[in-house]
Amino acid sequence: IMAADLLQNVHTRYNLLTAEWVLVSPHRNKRPWQGKVEAAAGLQRPAYMADCYLCPGNHRAEGVENPVYTEPYAFTNDFAALIPGTPEGRFEEDGLLIAHSQQGQCRVICFSPRHDLTLPQMELAAIEKVVQLWKEEYVNLAANPSIRYIQIFENKGEIMGCSNPHPHGQIWAQSEVPTELVKETRQQQAYYEKNHRSLLADYLALEEKKKERIVCENEHFVALVPFWAVWPYETMIISRRQVADIREFTPAEQAALASILKRLTTRYDNLFQTSFPYSAGMHQAPVNDGAYPGWHWHMHFYPPLLRSATVKKFMVGYEMLASPQRDITPEMAAAQLQVMREVHFLEK
Amino acid sequence: IMAADLLQNVHTRYNLLTAEWVLVSPHRNKRPWQGKVEAAAGLQRPAYMADCYLCPGNHRAEGVENPVYTEPYAFTNDFAALIPGTPEGRFEEDGLLIAHSQQGQCRVICFSPRHDLTLPQMELAAIEKVVQLWKEEYVNLAANPSIRYIQIFENKGEIMGCSNPHPHGQIWAQSEVPTELVKETRQQQAYYEKNHRSLLADYLALEEKKKERIVCENEHFVALVPFWAVWPYETMIISRRQVADIREFTPAEQAALASILKRLTTRYDNLFQTSFPYSAGMHQAPVNDGAYPGWHWHMHFYPPLLRSATVKKFMVGYEMLASPQRDITPEMAAAQLQVMREVHFLEK
Numbered sequence: 001i002m003a004a005d006l007l008q009n010v011h012t013r014y015n016l017l018t019a020e021w022v023l024v025s026p027h028r029n030k031r032p033w034q035g036k037v038e039a040a041a042g043l044q045r046p047a048y049m050a051d052c053y054l055c056p057g058n059h060r061a062e063g064v065e066n067p068v069y070t071e072p073y074a075f076t077n078d079f080a081a082l083i084p085g086t087p088e089g090r091f092e093e094d095g096l097l098i099a100h101s102q103q104g105q106c107r108v109i110c111f112s113p114r115h116d117l118t119l120p121q122m123e124l125a126a127i128e129k130v131v132q133l134w135k136e137e138y139v140n141l142a143a144n145p146s147i148r149y150i151q152i153f154e155n156k157g158e159i160m161g162c163s164n165p166h167p168h169g170q171i172w173a174q175s176e177v178p179t180e181l182v183k184e185t186r187q188q189q190a191y192y193e194k195n196h197r198s199l200l201a202d203y204l205a206l207e208e209k210k211k212e213r214i215v216c217e218n219e220h221f222v223a224l225v226p227f228w229a230v231w232p233y234e235t236m237i238i239s240r241r242q243v244a245d246i247r248e249f250t251p252a253e254q255a256a257l258a259s260i261l262k263r264l265t266t267r268y269d270n271l272f273q274t275s276f277p278y279s280a281g282m283h284q285a286p287v288n289d290g291a292y293p294g295w296h297w298h299m300h301f302y303p304p305l306l307r308s309a310t311v312k313k314f315m316v317g318y319e320m321l322a323s324p325q326r327d328i329t330p331e332m333a334a335a336q337l338q339v340m341r342e343v344h345f346l347e348k
Numbered sequence: 349i350m351a352a353d354l355l356q357n358v359h360t361r362y363n364l365l366t367a368e369w370v371l372v373s374p375h376r377n378k379r380p381w382q383g384k385v386e387a388a389a390g391l392q393r394p395a396y397m398a399d400c401y402l403c404p405g406n407h408r409a410e411g412v413e414n415p416v417y418t419e420p421y422a423f424t425n426d427f428a429a430l431i432p433g434t435p436e437g438r439f440e441e442d443g444l445l446i447a448h449s450q451q452g453q454c455r456v457i458c459f460s461p462r463h464d465l466t467l468p469q470m471e472l473a474a475i476e477k478v479v480q481l482w483k484e485e486y487v488n489l490a491a492n493p494s495i496r497y498i499q500i501f502e503n504k505g506e507i508m509g510c511s512n513p514h515p516h517g518q519i520w521a522q523s524e525v526p527t528e529l530v531k532e533t534r535q536q537q538a539y540y541e542k543n544h545r546s547l548l549a550d551y552l553a554l555e556e557k558k559k560e561r562i563v564c565e566n567e568h569f570v571a572l573v574p575f576w577a578v579w580p581y582e583t584m585i586i587s588r589r590q591v592a593d594i595r596e597f598t599p600a601e602q603a604a605l606a607s608i609l610k611r612l613t614t615r616y617d618n619l620f621q622t623s624f625p626y627s628a629g630m631h632q633a634p635v636n637d638g639a640y641p642g643w644h645w646h647m648h649f650y651p652p653l654l655r656s657a658t659v660k661k662f663m664v665g666y667e668m669l670a671s672p673q674r675d676i677t678p679e680m681a682a683a684q685l686q687v688m689r690e691v692h693f694l695e696k
C-alpha cells in the first residue's frame with residue numbers, strides 16, 4: 001500500500017515502542033455522535049480557594065498543613081498507592097497465582113501556588129522551576145536503591161480522573177519496572193543491539209525529513225504526533241539528544257523543555273478553546289539497574305477529546321478486548337495542531 | 349509472602365493470559381473522592397422510542413429501515429470501523445513506519461425489540477436466542493476466508509461509550525489477530541505445549557478448590573473474579589469444557605451460557621442498585637488459521653464502577669503510562685458479588 005492509502009483506507013499501524021498495533025479507520029470520523037456529552041472544563045477559577053487541599057497554607061487530609069509555598073512544592077501523597085515500608089516477598093501457587101510485593105513512594109507536585117493556573121497559563125520561568133523540581137525529586141527517589149522505576153505524570157481535567165483542578169502532577173516510584181516500561185525497554189534495547197543507534201533518534205530523523213506529523217520544535221526538543229498514535233490528539237515530546245532520564249538534562253535543555261511544554265499545551269487549549277484535558281508523563285530508563293544504552297527520554301500526552309470540548313473518544317469494548325482503535329488519522333490531528341497559535345486563547 | 353499479605357500489602361499480580369501485571373493497593377480504598385461524579389444510569393425507559401434508530405420499524409442512518417423484528421436482530425454497522433472491500437497491502441518505510449491494511453466487517457446485534465430492557469432484565473429464553481444469534485453470526489463471519497479473528501462484545505451504559513441505551517452488542521471481524529488476542533494466544537499455546545493441558549482449565553480447577561474468587565457457576569460455566577483482575581469488579585466466565593470458540597457449544601451449553609449471563613449481570617445490577625455499566629466480550633481462538641489446541645473460550649467483563657453508581661475508577665496517568673492499578677482486592681470484590689441476590693432489584 002501507498003502512503004496515500006493510509007489517509008483513507010482502514011489499516012493497522014505498528015507502535016515501535018511497544019510492538020503493539022492500533023486500528024485506524026479514517027472514514028469513521030463522519031460518524032454522528034448521540035452518546036455521552038461531557039461537561040466542558042470550567043475556565044474561571046479564583047487564585048486561592050479556602051477548601052482546596054493543595055492551596056498554600058491550607059489543611060490537607062489527616063490534618064497536615066501546607067506551607068505558604070511560593071514556588072513549586074512537593075509532598076508525599078496522603079493516599080499513596082505505593083508505600084515505602086512494604087515487606088518484600090514473592091507469592092506463587094502452582095505457577096498459576098503469582099504476585100510480588102511492591103515497595104515505593106508516591107509524591108504530589110503542586111506546579112504553582114495559584115489555584116487558577118494550568119501549565120500553558122504559567123510564566124515560562126515558573127514552568128522552568130517545575131522542571132527543576134521534577135529533576136530534584138527524581139534524584140532523591142533514585143537515591144533509594146530499592147527503586148527501579150520512577151513515573152512522573154500529570155492527570156489534567158476532571159474527565160481524566162483529576163480530583164482537584166489546582167495545577168499539580170504526581171510521581172510514583174516503585175521497586176519493579178511496570179508493564180509499559182518493560183515493553184519500551186525491550187523494544188529500544190533490541191533496536192540498539194541491532195543498529196547501535198537509538199530507536200527514537202532514528203525515528204525522529206525520519207519525522208524531521210517528512211515534517212507532516214511534527215507539531216512544534218526547538219533547539220533541544222521536538223513535539224510530534226507519533227505515526228502510531230492511539231488517542232485522537234496524542235503527541236510525544238522527544239529530546240534531540242539521547243539521554244536515559246531527566247538527571248542528564250543541562251540547564252539549557254531544562255529551559256527548552258519548559259518552553260516546548262508551554263507551547264504544546266497552549267496549542268492544545270486553543271484547539272477546542274478549553275482547558276484541554278490529558279494524562280501526560282515522561283518515560284525514562286529504569287534506575288539502579290545498570291546501563292540501558294538504548295533508552296531515549298521522551299514524554300507522552302494522551303488527551304481523550306475527539307471532536308470538541310465535550311465529546312471524547314471512548315476506549316471501550318473493542319479497544320479493551322482487542323486493540324486500540326482511532327477515527328481520525330494521526331496526520332489529520334497533526335495538521336490541526338500545526339496551525340494553532342501559541343498565544344493562549346484566554347490571553348487574546 | 350503469604351496469601352494474607354495479598355489482602356493488605358501493596359503488590360503486583362501476574363495475568364496468566366497476557367503476561368502483564370497489575371498493581372494492587374489494598375489500603376487505598378480508604379481514599380476520599382472529591383472528583384468527577386457520573387450521572388447514574390436512567391432506569392425507566394419506554395418499551396419503544398420513535399427516535400431510537402435500533403427500535404423495530406424505525407429509520408437508521410442513511411435511510412435504512414429496521415424490520416419489525418421480534419427476536420434478536422443483526423445488521424451491518426452503518427458507521428463501521430472495518431470494511432470488507434479494503435485493498436490488501438503492507439506499508440513500510442525504513443523499518444520505522446509500519447502499517448498493514450485491514451479487511452473486515454462490523455455487525456450490530458439488537459438483543460431485544462424492547463427498548464427498555466437489558467440482558468439481566470430479559471427472559472432466559474430471550475437471552476438463549478441472543479446466544480444462538482451470536483453463534484450464527486460467528487459461523488457466517490468465519491466463512492469468509494480473509495477473516496482471522498472475530499470479536500463479540502457489548503458496551504453497556506453511557507459511561508462506557510454506548511451511544512444508545514437500546515440493548516445491543518457488536519461483532520467486529522477482521523483479517524489480522526489484534527494485540528490482546530496475540531498475547532492470549534501466545535500464553536495459552538505456550539502453557540499447552542509445556543503441560544499438554546489448557547491453561548484456563550488448570551486455573552479453573554485451582555479456583556474451584558479455593559472458592560474465594562468464584563461468583564456463581566452452573567453445569568457448564570463458572571463466573572469468577574480473576575486473581576489478576578484490573579477493574580474493581582472485573583469478572584470472567586470460563587467454560588468448563590475446553591472449546592476454541594462458540595461454534596462448538598452444544599444446545600445445553602448455550603442454554604447454560606444464557607443462564608449464567610443473566611445471573612452474573614443481575615448480581616452486577618444489584619450491587620449498586622443501578623443498570624451496571626460494563627464492556628464485555630468473548631475471547632476465542634483465531635479462525636481460518638489451523639488448530640490452536642491451547643485456546644479455551646472465555647468471556648471478560650470490564651465494569652468501570654468503583655464505589656457506587658456514580659463514582660468510577662479512572663485508568664489514567666499512571667495506568668496509561670506504566671501499569672493498571674486497583675484499589676480494592678479481587679477477593680473483596682468477589683466477596684461482595686457472592687452475597688448479591690439473583691433476583692433483579694427492580695423486580696422486587
Ligand SMILES: O=P(O)(O)O[C@H]1O[C@H](CO)[C@@H](O)[C@H](O)[C@H]1O
Nearest residue numbers: 313314316317318319325509511
Ligand atoms: O460503535 P459505537 O457503539 O457507537 O462506539 C463505541 O464502541 C466502539 C467499539 O468499542 C468504540 O470504538 C467507540 O469509541 C465507542 O463509542
Ligand SMILES: O=P(O)(O)O[C@H]1O[C@H](CO)[C@@H](O)[C@H](O)[C@H]1O
Nearest residue numbers: 161163661662664665666667673
Ligand atoms: O491520585 P489521584 O489524582 O486522586 O487519582 C488519579 O490518578 C491515579 C494515578 O493515575 C489513578 O490511580 C486514579 O484512578 C485517578 O483518579
